[in-house]
Amino acid sequence: MRTELDRAAVAIEGAHSIALACHVGPDGDALGSMLAMHHLCRANGRPSVASWSEPFVVAPHYTFLPGLDITTKPADFPTAPEVMVTFDCGSIERLGDLAAPARAAGELIVLDHHATNDRYGSINVVDPDAAASAVIVRRLARRLGWPLTRDAALCLYTGVVSDTGRFQYSNTTPEIFGLAQELASFDLPIADITRQLFEEHRFAYLQLVAVALARAELDHERRFVATWVTADDLARFDVTIEETEGLIDLVRRVSEAEVSCVLKETPEGVRVSLRAISHARPGGGREEGVDVGAIATEFGGGGHRFAAGFTSARPLHETLEAIREHIPLAS
Ligand SMILES: [Mn+2]
Incomplete structure (x- = not known):
């Protein structure tokens, strides 16, 4: 049986370009998941744009994330993307300015782990048991046969460490440590990331x-x-x-x-x-x-x-x- 993850991979494999978006006021998992996919699309020959609604700014503790410099202002986002993927966003309203392109997209892939997600996509890869949307991006990359890059790993690690509260919340399963081990093997600056994300103000x-x-x-x-x-x-x-x-x-x-x-x-x-x-x-x-x-x-x-x-x-x-x-x- 074809899963939603399979359908998402087929849509992405067949796309000429991909538009990526996350929820308004993005957090570490929203940004990390979206930017990881942005890096992976580029590494695998799929032109992509990545954005989120105005206010188009990030909190100071996310400025280290690689790829913020290759994001697109919401005003310049395609108005009717061929394939659009949303990250960590439980409802179409949470896309803010990017809800209109989402409604006009040829295929709308919703990639999320919120239990309250209302399945607003044409393809809904929603797993409330996943600790972070970053976990689902890792699954999608594996399904696509796209190897991780260091930049993608750093972004995914940010998503995981943000949504597990530094591996403290009840969503911190053995599988999460397995994923963290894989991501950390890319020689990530763990101490620097942690200080900027959680400690420095x-x-x-x-x-x-x-x-x-x-x-x-x-x-x-x-x-x-x-x-x-x-x-x-x-x-x-x-x-x-x-x-x-x-x-x-x-x-x-x-x-x-x-x-x-x-x-x-x-x-x-x-x-x-x-x-x-x-x-x-x-x-x-x-x-x-x-x-x-x-x-x-x-x-x-x-x-x-x-x-x-x-x-x-x-x-x-x-x-x-x-x-x-x-x-x-x-x-
Ligand atoms: Mn999340």
């Missing part, structure tokens, strides 16, 4: 974090912690919204909370990040807690059971109270 950002953590609210009854970043904060500290991507990873450390939330005022609306934790059961397996993917979906967003987000058109504090109503009282 401008002093101004840390000062903004101090303000955000000082105002954080802990709701003991719901085991829920939340904080926010206003447009005024960003202006006052001269920090970009992209720099604040990792703030949720500080907030979710609170031991008294199972659900954590960061809200940020952006020109497009209030951007919300949600995280939940799962507990190991004594006899094995995981205790199922609050499903933040389901909550985000109710607000028009999406994601995973333990990590999700959405953008709200309502004011910041109204949005926070609406989220709180969706979180059950702890028993």
Whole structure:
């Protein structure tokens, strides 16, 4: 039986050129997956373009990724690509400016691992059990018979290390270590990548974090912690919204909370990040807690059971109270 992965490979093998796109506000897995494919297309004689929606910028911790200099502004993206592939993007709306080319594409290959993916492609290579979209790109390259290059390996490693939280989350399976071993064999600068991705920040950002953590609210009854970043904060500290991507990873450390939330005022609306934790059961397996993917979906967003987000058109504090109503009282 022909799998979706087979169909994707056939479409790519038969294409003269390929248009690649990832979700708006791209993270390490979105950029890493897309750029890895961009490198592999070029190495295998398939002209490709790669882009994402305005704002066409990347967070400072992704600037080391090879291939950012050969990306294409969304305004210059083909309006009706022969074959288009989207990476790490759960719905066509998350493509922003590139949703129109996706709708006009001859073949639309959706390559993703979000459980909430709504299968908006003509070919949907969606595996919610994959730890990262980068894992699926590796499978596709193998199916195409395209050997990895060092640049592609560096991009895929970035996707894997980002979405497993440096091999810490519950999606960190033995298979992931197998893939990491393969990628690391390309002599990747592991320590440099890790510092830029997870540890290094401008002093101004840390000062903004101090303000955000000082105002954080802990709701003991719901085991829920939340904080926010206003447009005024960003202006006052001269920090970009992209720099604040990792703030949720500080907030979710609170031991008294199972659900954590960061809200940020952006020109497009209030951007919300949600995280939940799962507990190991004594006899094995995981205790199922609050499903933040389901909550985000109710607000028009999406994601995973333990990590999700959405953008709200309502004011910041109204949005926070609406989220709180969706979180059950702890028993
Ligand atoms: Mn991902």
